[in-house]
Amino acid sequence: MTGSSVAAPDAEASGRTGLEPVRDPRVTLVELVDTLLDRGLYLNLDVIISVADIPLIGLNLRATLAGMETMLEYGMMRDWDQRTRAWIQRTATRDLPLEDDEELLAKMAGGYFSQDDFHRDWRPGSVYLTTGRLLVFRRDPREVLWETPLEDIRSVEISPETTIGGETLDRLKLRTAQGEEAVLSASAPQRLREMVLQQAPAARREVGASGDRPRPADVESDNASPQVEGHLWYQESLAGRSEWRGGTGRLDEHGFTWKSAMDTRPAIRLRPGELRDVRLEDGQVPSGESTLIRLATSAGEFVLAGDTSRWGDPLQDLAGRHDTTDTHGREAIDGLGDR
Amino acid sequence: MSEQALYVYAIAPSGEIRDPGTGIDGQDVLVIDGADGVCALAHRQGTTPYEGPDDDVRRWVLEHSGVIDRAWQAAGAVLPVSFNVIVAPGEQSPADEALQEWLHDNAGTIRERLTALTDHVELRIQIAVETDTVAADASEIARVTAEMASKPEGVQRLYRKKLETMRRDVSERVADSLYPEFRRRILQHAVDVVENRQSRTGEGMVPILDVAVLVAETEVELLGIELAEIRDSRPGLEIRFLGPWPPYSFADLPALTPGGPPQDA
Numbered sequence: 001m002t003g004s005s006v007a008a009p010d011a012e013a014s015g016r017t018g019l020e021p022v023r024d025p026r027v028t029l030v031e032l033v034d035t036l037l038d039r040g041l042y043l044n045l046d047v048i049i050s051v052a053d054i055p056l057i058g059l060n061l062r063a064t065l066a067g068m069e070t071m072l073e074y075g076m077m078r079d080w081d082q083r084t085r086a087w088i089q090r091t092a093t094r095d096l097p098l099e100d101d102e103e104l105l106a107k108m109a110g111g112y113f114s115q116d117d118f119h120r121d122w123r124p125g126s127v128y129l130t131t132g133r134l135l136v137f138r139r140d141p142r143e144v145l146w147e148t149p150l151e152d153i154r155s156v157e158i159s160p161e162t163t164i165g166g167e168t169l170d171r172l173k174l175r176t177a178q179g180e181e182a183v184l185s186a187s188a189p190q191r192l193r194e195m196v197l198q199q200a201p202a203a204r205r206e207v208g209a210s211g212d213r214p215r216p217a218d219v220e221s222d223n224a225s226p227q228v229e230g231h232l233w234y235q236e237s238l239a240g241r242s243e244w245r246g247g248t249g250r251l252d253e254h255g256f257t258w259k260s261a262m263d264t265r266p267a268i269r270l271r272p273g274e275l276r277d278v279r280l281e282d283g284q285v286p287s288g289e290s291t292l293i294r295l296a297t298s299a300g301e302f303v304l305a306g307d308t309s310r311w312g313d314p315l316q317d318l319a320g321r322h323d324t325t326d327t328h329g330r331e332a333i334d335g336l337g338d339r
Numbered sequence: 340m341s342e343q344a345l346y347v348y349a350i351a352p353s354g355e356i357r358d359p360g361t362g363i364d365g366q367d368v369l370v371i372d373g374a375d376g377v378c379a380l381a382h383r384q385g386t387t388p389y390e391g392p393d394d395d396v397r398r399w400v401l402e403h404s405g406v407i408d409r410a411w412q413a414a415g416a417v418l419p420v421s422f423n424v425i426v427a428p429g430e431q432s433p434a435d436e437a438l439q440e441w442l443h444d445n446a447g448t449i450r451e452r453l454t455a456l457t458d459h460v461e462l463r464i465q466i467a468v469e470t471d472t473v474a475a476d477a478s479e480i481a482r483v484t485a486e487m488a489s490k491p492e493g494v495q496r497l498y499r500k501k502l503e504t505m506r507r508d509v510s511e512r513v514a515d516s517l518y519p520e521f522r523r524r525i526l527q528h529a530v531d532v533v534e535n536r537q538s539r540t541g542e543g544m545v546p547i548l549d550v551a552v553l554v555a556e557t558e559v560e561l562l563g564i565e566l567a568e569i570r571d572s573r574p575g576l577e578i579r580f581l582g583p584w585p586p587y588s589f590a591d592l593p594a595l596t597p598g599g600p601p602q603d604a
Contacts, residue, residue, distance in 0.1 A: 018563025019570070021462055021582045025401060028581045030539065031463055035551065036400045036422050039533075039588040167504050238526045239558065263534050264549070265518040299520065 096128065096137050096144075103131045106195055110186035112136040112146040113171075127186045129195055134174075136184060146184070152177040153200040156193045159183070177202070227252045228314045232293075232306040233285060234258050234268065244285065249306065251314050258304070272321040274298050280308055345371070345381040345426040345434045348406040348419075349585075350442070352453055353378045355414035362406045363389065363399050371435060373442025377449045380410055381426070381438070388423045404587075411585035416457040418449065418590040448592050458556050459530065460583030464566065466521055467544040472575025473513050474506040510545035521548050521569055528562040529554050533588045544577060551588040559583065 022028060098104065110127035114120070123145050125138035135147035159173040170189040174182045174196075186192045197203055232249035235242050247260035247267075256275065257266035276296045283292035285305040293304040293311060304311075348362060359368035359380050366382035373379070389399050400422055407419045428434040442449070474480050480502065487498040526532060529552035540546045554562055563580065570578045 016564050017567060018560055019566045019578060019580045020563055021559065021580045023582060023584075028463075029397065029401070031465075031581055032404060032584075033397050033400045034535070035463070035584075035587045036404055036419075037396075039419075039421065039551075039590070236526065237523075238532070239528055239530050239555070241530065264546075265515050267519055267522055269516065269519050299523070 098130060099132060101131075102133070105129045105131060105199065106192070108187045108192065110136060110184055110192075113183040113185070114145070122185065127184060127192060129192065129199065131199070134196060134200075146182060148174070148176050148180075148182070150196075150200040151202055153196065153203040156196050156200070156203055158189055158193055172196075228310055230307065230310060232258055232304050232311065234260075235303040235305075236267065244305075249304070249311065251311075251318060256315065256318055258302075268302055270295070270297055270318070272318060275315070275319045278312070278315045278319050280312060342383045342385065343428045343434060344384055344386040345379075345438055346384050347424050347426060347438070348380040348382075348403060349410050350377060350379050350418040350420065350449055350453075351410050351414045352376060352416065352450075356380065356410050357413075359406060360409055363402045368406055371438055371442075373439050373446060375443055375446030375450075377442050377446050377453070379420075379438055379442060380406060384425070386425060386427050388425060404585075407585050407587075416453045416459075417585055418452060418456075418592070419585050419587045420590070445592065452590075452592055456553075456586050456589065459553050459586060459589075460556055460559065461551055461586045461588055462554055462559065462562070462580065462582035462584070463535070463549075463551050464525060464581075465535075465540070465549045465579040466517075466547045466569065467540040467577050468510060468514060468517070468547055469575035469577065470506050470510045470543050470545055473510045473545075477505075477509045480505050480509065507545070514545050514547040517547050522550075524565055524569060525550065525552060525562070528552075528558045528565060531589050541577075547576075553586055553589045554583075556583075 025032060106129040108127055109124075111122045111124040114123050123136070123138065125136050125143075125145055128135050128137055131150075133147050133149055134153065136145040137143070138145055153174055154177055155175045157173045159171045160168050161171050162168050169185070172184040172186055172189045172193055174184065176182070228249070228251045230249060232247060233244050234247055235244050245260050247258050247263075249256065249258045255269065255271040257270075258268040259266040274297050276298065279294040279296070281292045281294060282290055283305075284290075285292065291305065291308050293306065293308065293315065295302040295304065295315070346363070346366075348359075348368065353372055353374075353376050356370055356378070359370060362368045362382050366384065368380050368382050371379040371381055389396070403422050404419075407417060411417045411419075426434045426438050428437065432440075483498065483502055483505065487495055487502070490498060525548075531553035533551045535549040535551060552562075566578050566580055570576050
């Protein structure tokens with residue numbers, strides 16, 4: 001059961017030497033401690049477990065802890081059951097009192113650009129989107145740096161800003177019913193904007209007027225293909241089985257990517273030229289959709305499922321495109337010959 | 340009075356573990372039998388969770404994992420329980436009873452999961468790429484570096500900052516481009532996978548992938564060969580391959596019957 005064993009027969013036959021896993025706690029201590037603190041079973045009976053000083057009563061959801069911050073960034077509160085949600089509400093907003101009927105929808109690192117007659121500076125904190133408000137809150141020292149009721153938001157735009165270091169960062173520029181303009185930073189500004197637009201009734205009406213300014217990347221490109229972004233299922237292959245996973249697909253002039261909120265990077269990345277063929281086919285999908293999207297690529301086949309009316313044509317277009325990706329910002333990768 | 344709660348280490352098949360030994364702070368570990376083919380390993384204590392300085396937590400966690408590891412080797416399969424899971428006594432019933440009842444109610448699910456985990460091990464794989472190696476291949480970075488040499492000191496400072504950003508961007512792009520293939524190659528050998536989100540890498544390295552995988556014992560060697568091939572596929576790659584461990588990251592049970600009355604948190 002333990003230790004790494006003798007080489008497998010076929011490994012010996014081919015003379016290949018593999019890496020051997022390391023079990024020595026002196027080497028693995030950090031990872032072992034991380035794993036033990038994050039993982040393992042929670043019994044769903046009257047247990048007391050203490051996580052970040054909050055006693056958590058009877059939850060059995062590993063993802064609660066491991067994925068909490070990420071899921072919050074994605075505004076995926078609704079994916080949790082009600083008890084877990086209640087606990088997360090308490091944990092994530094333990095310093096920030098919410099109204100009785102107010103629910104947290106998303107939270108991410110960010111800040112507020114404070115500007116008055118004397119000072120102009122960034123004030124870092126976390127951006128919270130609730131069912132009633134958008135606010136920037138700092139935990140220590142505790143302060144609501146900026147807030148607005150959602151119904152007062154008139155427009156939300158992405159506004160690129162070049163920092164002193166030469167980096168271009170997207171800021172969120174908001175206009176309220178009172179005529180106030182506020183500039184926020186957020187770890188995922190585009191996503192935050194989409195979530196705000198979904199929640200703020202008045203902002204939605206003006207979105208066409210001022211909110212849909214193209215991202216800087218789009219301005220530089222020829223914008224030949226329409227961009228599609230949305231939910232897609234991906235049937236990921238493992239040893240002897242496969243698993244349907246939910247995630248976000250994205251198709252733009254650089255190609256197609258699919259990423260799960262639980263992963264750090266997209267698990268599928270296809271540049272123009274790498275997608276050879278797209279086939280739609282009847283099949284079983286967990287969500288009830290009944291059409292599979294089969295992508296034939298230079299790296300093998302990927303099986304997806306989702307709204308074929310949205311994804312079918314753009315994917316076919318991508319399959320028909322050759323690799324005309326501009327070299328802007330790409331030469332570094334191309335030079336490494338990872339195709 | 341003060342020893343009325345149970346600190347739980349693991350759930351295991353009954354009859355396999357004769358001497359669970361000692362756990363955190365030398366506490367005697369007991370086998371709490373559920374009489375349905377499954378048991379729990381626990382020690383008696385008060386209801387206060389372990390809290391203290393980091394060094395203490397590290398020691399406790401190691402002692403906690405020691406109990407799980409010994410049980411795993413003796414029984415062939417266990418469900419590791421997270422650190423600081425303490426079963427409190429109910430108003431009417433002692434903690435032993437609550438735990439036994441829970442084992443009884445969930446015995447079917449637990450046995451099924453234990454069977455699936457038999458002969459499988461958890462391994463952790465971290466792949467990172469050296470920023471300098473990646474940057475050395477980027478023509479854009481070479482150009483800016485050359486440009487910088489002819490500039491006055493004050494301007495050079497800005498260039499250095501810009502170069503730092505460029506190096507990081509290029510490394511991130513390379514990591515993005517390598518991740519899908521590495522993930523696919525690793526998953527050919529794994530029956531389950533969980534991504535570790537708080538990846539730590541050394542100075543000058545950009546993490547590409549950090550996962551815990553559940554792998555059949557017979558497949559570990561082949562996974563090792565795959566990883567060696569990945570490592571040798573391009574310069575600047577570093578791989579940490581840790582384990583084999585009990586299935587810490589794969590102990591989740593699909594749907595458990597709650598113990599005691601439902602509660603609203």
